[in-house]
Amino acid sequence: MYLLGFDIGSSSVKASLMNGETGQCVASSFYPKQEMKITAHQAGWAEQEPELWWVNLKLALADVLYQSKVNPDNILSIGISYQMHGLVMVDKNHQVLRPSIIWCDSRAAVYGDKAFNEIGGQRCLSSLLNSPGNFTASKLKWVKENEPAMFDRLYKIMLPGDFIAMKLSGEIKTTVSGLSEGIMWNFQQNAVASFLFDNYGFSNDIIPEIVPTFSVQGKLSEAAAKELGLSAKTTISYRAGDQPNNAFSLNVLNPGEIAATAGTSGVVYGVSEEIKYDPQSRVNTFAHVNHESANPRLGVLLCINGTGVLNAWLKRMVGESRSYEEMNQLAAEVAIGAGGFSVLPFGNGAERVLNNKNIGSVLSGINFNIHQKGHLLRAAQEGIVFSFKYGMDIMQQIGINVSVIRAGKANMFLSPVFRETLAGVTGATIELYNTDGSIGAARGAGVGAGYYKSFSEAFLNLKKLETVDTDIKKAAEYKAAYDNWKLALDKAIGQ
Numbered sequence: 001m002y003l004l005g006f007d008i009g010s011s012s013v014k015a016s017l018m019n020g021e022t023g024q025c026v027a028s029s030f031y032p033k034q035e036m037k038i039t040a041h042q043a044g045w046a047e048q049e050p051e052l053w054w055v056n057l058k059l060a061l062a063d064v065l066y067q068s069k070v071n072p073d074n075i076l077s078i079g080i081s082y083q084m085h086g087l088v089m090v091d092k093n094h095q096v097l098r099p100s101i102i103w104c105d106s107r108a109a110v111y112g113d114k115a116f117n118e119i120g121g122q123r124c125l126s127s128l129l130n131s132p133g134n135f136t137a138s139k140l141k142w143v144k145e146n147e148p149a150m151f152d153r154l155y156k157i158m159l160p161g162d163f164i165a166m167k168l169s170g171e172i173k174t175t176v177s178g179l180s181e182g183i184m185w186n187f188q189q190n191a192v193a194s195f196l197f198d199n200y201g202f203s204n205d206i207i208p209e210i211v212p213t214f215s216v217q218g219k220l221s222e223a224a225a226k227e228l229g230l231s232a233k234t235t236i237s238y239r240a241g242d243q244p245n246n247a248f249s250l251n252v253l254n255p256g257e258i259a260a261t262a263g264t265s266g267v268v269y270g271v272s273e274e275i276k277y278d279p280q281s282r283v284n285t286f287a288h289v290n291h292e293s294a295n296p297r298l299g300v301l302l303c304i305n306g307t308g309v310l311n312a313w314l315k316r317m318v319g320e321s322r323s324y325e326e327m328n329q330l331a332a333e334v335a336i337g338a339g340g341f342s343v344l345p346f347g348n349g350a351e352r353v354l355n356n357k358n359i360g361s362v363l364s365g366i367n368f369n370i371h372q373k374g375h376l377l378r379a380a381q382e383g384i385v386f387s388f389k390y391g392m393d394i395m396q397q398i399g400i401n402v403s404v405i406r407a408g409k410a411n412m413f414l415s416p417v418f419r420e421t422l423a424g425v426t427g428a429t430i431e432l433y434n435t436d437g438s439i440g441a442a443r444g445a446g447v448g449a450g451y452y453k454s455f456s457e458a459f460l461n462l463k464k465l466e467t468v469d470t471d472i473k474k475a476a477e478y479k480a481a482y483d484n485w486k487l488a489l490d491k492a493i494g495q
Helices: 048-069 109-119 120-127 136-146 150-151 160-169 175-182 194-200 222-228 240-247 308-318 323-330 373-397 418-426 437-448 472-492
Strands: 003-007 014-019 025-031 073-082 088-089 156-158 214-219 235-241 256-263 267-273 282-289 297-303 340-346 362-364 404-408 429-433 464-467
Touching: 003 048, 003 160, 003 240, 003 308, 003 437, 025 048, 025 437, 048 156, 048 222, 073 214, 073 240, 073 437, 088 160, 109 136, 109 194, 109 464, 120 194, 136 150, 136 194, 136 362, 150 362, 150 437, 150 472, 156 160, 160 214, 160 222, 160 235, 175 282, 214 437, 222 282, 235 267, 235 437, 240 256, 240 267, 240 297, 240 437, 256 297, 256 340, 267 373, 297 373, 308 323, 340 472, 362 472, 373 472, 418 429, 418 464, 418 472
Parallel strands: 003 073, 073 235, 256 404, 404 429
Antiparallel strands: 003 014, 014 025, 088 156, 214 235, 256 267, 267 297, 282 297, 340 362, 429 464
């Protein structure tokens, strides 16, 4: 029997088909082959058309079915991973009302800050585990205040994965994990955060039916099955935001376990059983995929917006015809610290780790007589890692101690400079695995459909590809490079 996983990113949509018995990926594909369009009508804005996700899902799936030649009747269930915090609005006919305001859009921060002050910081943090900030509920408040006619037509709000599930099944549903990532869940009452909705002027009626993360949440509609070339018997049995799902894909489910990813954005994600929060909401706490009120599993998430997107920008600007592998090789030819050249990778919108400041990316310490392309490329990769280190120090303050970091061998983790710098500056061991978000979603579907009887059974075939240990001899060099970078950051944020 086969399991199908979709990963709805902001750069592309990936589909993977996994043999449930062996745990092996038999086919995968992603679309578009160039990065998906993000529209920014003003600085700090970012929108995507939800139908664009669906179009690219269909293209990726068609490629997977062609590659694998698997009989669609043998595909048991579907799991969905999706870009977090996005707002999708539909009317009573399930028609999308406006483009999705996606994760890196920072326009709503002012509304979240206002609600935080009006409701009271202690109540917000103790109930929501976060400030309303720039998350999904605040994005909807922006629509209410700036596009009232659009808001008046609203029937339900969804996260991006809920939209894809609606396209697959015709039913609108969501999860506690999803609502928590939108800052719409009250952990004290184990219910929708009505007190925040009251402040924003929303009714709870806009929230879809809530289903367990791992469960048979629906099945393919006849129309969707025909459109996709699948069987209407196939169920949808898992959905989760991309970072909780990335942690799940690495079998990070229990307190003390850490996952990381470095795609368009970068994330460090640690699991805790204690309901804790950062008083400044620089790192955020959400319900993990296996969270239950009686058995808490909270994911503490550090997000850096400008990671892989910085690397992609550099490729367009200075990479010329070089591949990412060749760029990595150039970076590796330069010594630790990049000759005093520092890059602050904060050019992709307001950063929560910087208290929602939008300082832009900063290049510091440039010497025209010394620095070459390799210095810039190394400084950029080090800058991304150092931003991780900066946030991980905050995570440590609320009980997330990092000794081992698990990641898929993909994106920035393909670079030796990146992973060696991460091990060197944090003192952590880096473990790299043969998995990604779409494969993790397929495993989740297997759990939700009951094909796997336990999490341990689902991960029997997860393979570790590589381990990167800290080079103690170079620890002082990494610390000096980080300290130099931190001085540039302090200057940029006015400290």
